[in-house]
Amino acid sequence: MPASRDDLVAMAKQMSKGDTFGFAIGTVAPGRYRGASRTCSGRTGPNAHTPPISGGRRSPSRRPIEVADFWAGLGGPLKISPPANASCRDAFIAGKLGMWIAGSWNFTGLRDAKVEFTVAPVPRLFKQPVVWTMPHQFTFPKPKSLDRAARRGVDPHPVDDRSRAPSGRSRPGRSRPRGNRTPTRASREIPSSETLLAQAPNWQAGQPTPKWVAAENLTRPVIESVYTAQKPGKAAMEDLARQINALPD
Amino acid sequence: MRRDDRGTWLTAYLFLAPGLLLFAVFRVYPLLEGLRLSFTNARLGRATYSFVGFANYMRLLDDTRFQVSLTNTFVYTVGSTRAHPGHSLVLALALNRGRLRTLLRSAFFFPFTLSVVTVGLAWLWLLDPVVGPFNYYLKALGAPVRSWLADPHTAMWAIVGTTVWWVTGYYLVIYLAGLQDIPRDVYEAAALDGAGAWRAFWAITLPLLRPVFLFVFVTHIIGSFQIFGQVFVLTMGGPGDATRSVVQHLYETAFQNFFQFGSASAMAWVLFAIILVFSLLQFRLLRGHTEY
Numbered sequence: 424m425p426a427s428r429d430d431l432v433a434m435a436k437q438m439s440k441g442d443t444f445g446f447a448i449g450t451v452a453p454g455r456y457r458g459a460s461r462t463c464s465g466r467t468g469p470n471a472h473t474p475p476i477s478g479g480r481r482s483p484s485r486r487p488i489e490v491a492d493f494w495a496g497l498g499g500p501l502k503i504s505p506p507a508n509a510s511c512r513d514a515f516i517a518g519k520l521g522m523w524i525a526g527s528w529n530f531t532g533l534r535d536a537k538v539e540f541t542v543a544p545v546p547r548l549f550k551q552p553v554v555w556t557m558p559h560q561f562t563f564p565k566p567k568s569l570d571r572a573a574r575r576g577v578d579p580h581p582v583d584d585r586s587r588a589p590s591g592r593s594r595p596g597r598s599r600p601r602g603n604r605t606p607t608r609a610s611r612e613i614p615s616s617e618t619l620l621a622q623a624p625n626w627q628a629g630q631p632t633p634k635w636v637a638a639e640n641l642t643r644p645v646i647e648s649v650y651t652a653q654k655p656g657k658a659a660m661e662d663l664a665r666q667i668n669a670l671p672d
Numbered sequence: 673m674r675r676d677d678r679g680t681w682l683t684a685y686l687f688l689a690p691g692l693l694l695f696a697v698f699r700v701y702p703l704l705e706g707l708r709l710s711f712t713n714a715r716l717g718r719a720t721y722s723f724v725g726f727a728n729y730m731r732l733l734d735d736t737r738f739q740v741s742l743t744n745t746f747v748y749t750v751g752s753t754r755a756h757p758g759h760s761l762v763l764a765l766a767l768n769r770g771r772l773r774t775l776l777r778s779a780f781f782f783p784f785t786l787s788v789v790t791v792g793l794a795w796l797w798l799l800d801p802v803v804g805p806f807n808y809y810l811k812a813l814g815a816p817v818r819s820w821l822a823d824p825h826t827a828m829w830a831i832v833g834t835t836v837w838w839v840t841g842y843y844l845v846i847y848l849a850g851l852q853d854i855p856r857d858v859y860e861a862a863a864l865d866g867a868g869a870w871r872a873f874w875a876i877t878l879p880l881l882r883p884v885f886l887f888v889f890v891t892h893i894i895g896s897f898q899i900f901g902q903v904f905v906l907t908m909g910g911p912g913d914a915t916r917s918v919v920q921h922l923y924e925t926a927f928q929n930f931f932q933f934g935s936a937s938a939m940a941w942v943l944f945a946i947i948l949v950f951s952l953l954q955f956r957l958l959r960g961h962t963e964y
Contacts, residue, residue: 442801442802442807443816452822454822454910454911455908455910455911505801505802506801506802506819506822506823507819507822507910507911508796508800508801508819508821508822508907508910508911509800509802509819509822510800510802510803513800513802513803514802514803515804517802518834519802519803520802552896634768634930636928637928637929637930638930640924640928641929643908643910644908644909644910644912644913644916645912646910647910647911647912648910648912648913650911651822651823651910651911651912652826653824653911653912653914654912656707666737670930671930671932672714
């Protein structure tokens with residue numbers, strides 16, 4: 424199990440050969456996966472989807488660039504992730520993908536394929552602690568009682584969290600950590616939910632802006648251009664910021 | 673005008689009325705409403721629109737993504753126009769006669785009966801860089817493999833190739849109809865004068881297919897400028913913006929990015945103007961009487 428970013432990259436490099444890859448973020452097309460981008464940039468402090476992207480006390484624009492540079496390396500220089508349009512799910516099922524983030528263990532087709540896999544915590548990849556969970560992909564197995572309990576324990580981030588963000592200490596892209604940290608029946612009985620709950624203190628809400636849909640639509644081609652090495656991370660993030668900031672009010 | 677004539681006119685217009693009404697409501701009105709919106713700051717949720725003159729059109733000059741989309745659309749149009757008509761004509765000539773022609777014509781026409789989404793999804797799988805059969809067989813043959821749809825240098829050509837596969841059958845049928853419309857006695861007269869097959873093709877077939885060429889080129893170029901479905905399913909305009917088309921940009925502006933109907937309408941009218949110019953140009957280049 425990788426303990427750090429270097430570990431993860433080294434392991435992924437060992438696994439990558441020809442059309443087999445060690446690591447991927449994203450469900451179907453890793454290059455254009457907005458959820459991955461959102462997780463990368465939104466969960467590293469500033470929210471790339473919140474205009475203005477730059478500015479603030481600690482030059483937060485560096486953090487999305489750090490993420491973008493890592494993102495660029497996956498499909499580019501490191502060559503540890505599948506091409507931008509590959510199907511991560513199919514690659515994982517076919518045994519051509521070693522470690523996979525954003526692949527829910529309840530993903531359509533994954534259960535049917537009866538692939539053996541395990542759920543593991545993701546090491547810290549960036550300066551800012553990151554919660555590697557996708558907003559729409561908390562999935563829990565049957566029975567329903569466990570599902571309900573798990574959902575109570577692991578509350579997915581609402582899409583527009585502005586109304587629930589604590590005032591005063593909040594800043595764009597962040598809100599109070601949420602989730603019940605007391606072990607629930609689900610967390611005791613479902614090992615994977617334990618992994619999720621362990622990360623609850625660092626959860627952050629995303630997109631406290633009504634423009635988030637439009638912003639995400641602008642994000643996809645930009646992150647894909649980073650992944651396919653058409654643009655360097657810094658230029659891409661600046662371009663994204665320019666586009667998001669130009670959205671009409 | 674005699675009473676009988678008036679009655680005939682009235683009857684004719686009464687029969688035409690339902691069609692004209694539908695045409696006016698679903699074609700003419702949206703067209704004019706789009707023109708009106710293009711001069712306003714219309715957006716979904718905005719109670720009142722105000723007149724902004726040519727601001728939406730001027731904004732397109734600064735919209736780098738629109739310019740990229742326009743360039744991509746031109747590249748696609750040129751690429752597919754080079755591939756389609758000649759390719760289909762050669763097939764039509766080959767399938768104009770022969771023993772298996774009915775079977776082969778059906779086989780070539782079959783892809784055209786599929787919807788763009790079906791075609792896109794099938795090719796998405798065929799071209800998948802990891803588990804797709806296309807790369808698998810290329811690798812088996814020792815040929816270099818690549819991620820066709822994720823590489824900015826090949827993505828557009830993969831879309832062109834998919835479209836060629838999809839619509840070749842349609843143009844094939846049009847060309848076949850044109851070929852079969854050419855009177856046989858013209859060829860017989862040419863043969864009596866000593867013309868060979870090559871000479872007959874250049875002197876008879878090609879000139880007499882001129883109206884068919886006009887139809888094929890005009891409809892193909894109009895369709896190419898409006899490309900959306902293949903791009904949307906295969907690449908979503910990616911990688912980055914490498915295959916983004918004007919209609920995709922228009923669609924996202926109108927229905928995804930804040931419902932900016934004013935800006936989107938301006939794009940639609942710019943696209944309409946471009947298509948109009950190209951269509952008129954083709955009519956001018958290819959028009960002419962067909963004399964037997």
